[in-house]
Amino acid sequence: MRPALLRTIARVTITALLGGVAAVGAVTLPANAATGTVVTDSGTGVAIRSGNATTFGIVGNQPNGAVEIDCQIYGEPVTGKYGRSLIWDHVPGKGFITDSYVNTGSTGLVAPLCTSNPRADKAIAWYAARSGSTAYQGYCEKAAENSYGKDLVWGSAKIDWNDAVSRGAAHPGDLHPPKGALVFWDLAAPYGHVGLAKGDGTFWATSVSGAIGTRTLPYFNSYLGWAWPNF
Secondary structure, rough: OOOOOOOOOOOOOOOOOOOEEEEOOOEEEEEOOOOEEEEEOOOEEEEEHHHHHHHHOOEEEEOOEEEEOOEEEEEEEEEEEEEEEEEEEEOOOEEEEHHHEEOOOOOOOOOOOOOOOOOOHHHHHHHOOOOOOOOOOOOOOHHHHHHHHOOOOOOOOHHHHHHHHOOOOEEEEEOOOOOOOOOEOOOOOOOOOEEEEEEOEEHHHHHHHOOEEEEEEEOOEEEEEOOOOOO
16 A cells, blocks of 8 residues: 555645536546645656557657546556556546556545546457458467457466456456456366456457357356456
């Protein structure tokens, strides 16, 4: 847990409430938005990116000090001043910064979940471009990792799922995974099976009628649940 004493402001102070919106200075933010404090050892601030991963282009720089956060999203894990975090903060009108350099007084979400997820969109597009391919038969975990631009992170889907369970990040039995979450089944013991949620009750995965395909959850037997990718 990040030390609360390092936090200068935990949440946006609501100075006016008009139709569920709080006015903070000259910027209008959702009433449940938050603020944090960017802290880097270099003092130069943190890169603002167009998406929730380091593979997205840099579109600016957020200097050390207070920062407004209108929403947050899970993305590529980054290790920074406050440890390793999967959370990315959206700075209104600018872009995304990794939460690992932002003191929010919490290791979890302090603002609403963003409605957009650029990293998930790219992963979904990766599967869609390979629809019908048999190249990944027997390699469902590799497909899931490759869709996110990663490889050789976990030895199997079951190991990936067990990691989420051990971190308290798994959502067992939940058939409503958000877009970009990984969905898991207890199949092909001891390896398991994994796919990618599209956010509308459907998913992409290997071994759908013998190839990469999309279906409605749960489709396969022994559905385990979902978790955000820890890679």
